[in-house]
Amino acid sequence: MxxxxxxxxxxxxxxxxxxxxxxxxxxxxLDSLPAPDVVDMTKLExxxxxxxxxxxxxxxxxxxxxxxxxxxxxxxxxRDIFRYSGxxxxxxxxxxx
Amino acid sequence: LISARFHRSFDALDQLFGFTRRFYEQEGVPAEERLVLxxxxxxxxxxxxxxxxxxSQDIELALERTGDRVQARLTDFDxxxxxxxxxxxxxxxxxxxxxxxxxxxxxxVRRLVDEVTYDYTNRQSRITVIKRLG
Numbered sequence: 058m059x060x061x062x063x064x065x066x067x068x069x070x071x072x073x074x075x076x077x078x079x080x081x082x083x084x085x086x087l088d089s090l091p092a093p094d095v096v097d098m099t100k101l102e103x104x105x106x107x108x109x110x111x112x113x114x115x116x117x118x119x120x121x122x123x124x125x126x127x128x129x130x131x132x133x134x135x136r137d138i139f140r141y142s143g144x145x146x147x148x149x150x151x152x153x154x
Numbered sequence: 155l156i157s158a159r160f161h162r163s164f165d166a167l168d169q170l171f172g173f174t175r176r177f178y179e180q181e182g183v184p185a186e187e188r189l190v191l192x193x194x195x196x197x198x199x200x201x202x203x204x205x206x207x208x209x210s211q212d213i214e215l216a217l218e219r220t221g222d223r224v225q226a227r228l229t230d231f232d233x234x235x236x237x238x239x240x241x242x243x244x245x246x247x248x249x250x251x252x253x254x255x256x257x258x259x260x261x262x263v264r265r266l267v268d269e270v271t272y273d274y275t276n277r278q279s280r281i282t283v284i285k286r287l288g
Contacts (some may be wrong), residue, residue, distance in 0.1 A: 110255035116180040143246025
């Protein structure tokens with residue numbers, strides 16, 4: 058199960074498992090937003106390289122306008138994946154602590 | 155050891171993860187290692203789907219726990235040899251403008267598990283990963 062939506066505070070909320078079967082839907086959602094900012098990953102359990110590709114494409118799009126995604130409350134597994142991918146250098150990652 | 159075959163489509167991932175979940179519950183695999191193993195299984199499975207384009211047979215996943223080691227082995231049948239475990243590394247130090255999506259999957263697999271091996275026999279490509287628990 059994977060869900061992506063706008064939360065009440067305007068943050069993008071991701072829940073469940075962002076795998077290769079869900080990546081196109083996540084990309085379409087993010088592409089539909091002119092300037093997404095915060096992605097709340099509190100309930101995101103899992104991400105694969107397909108999900109990383111979604112985030113990277115969005116970040117590159119936002120680079121043109123001087124914006125960028127802030128990835129918030131990722132679990133330990135996802136933070137490890139971000140670190141091993143070098144995403145800690147190209148995204149603001151907030152552990153929410 | 156348990157094994158099953160899955161249709162070579164991203165849409166088979168739900169079934170694939172249902173299969174791994176049953177194995178993890180049966181074998182008492184801790185939550186953290188479940189995510190790592192699922193990551194590896196997905197990356198190898200989707201690479202087989204993407205890059206062994208001429209193939210038509212289902213892809214086999216076999217899982218086995220021996221002591222503190224879990225082994226996941228994926229086999230793609232009737233394919234040309236292609237050792238994706240030796241693909242060049244993505245430079246993760248590049249700035250955002252120079253980064254492109256793709257190429258990270260197997261690189262991350264190598265980082266997350268204790269062993270990754272590729273072998274090719276009888277027109278079968280087989281990738282095996284071993285993850286130590288705890």
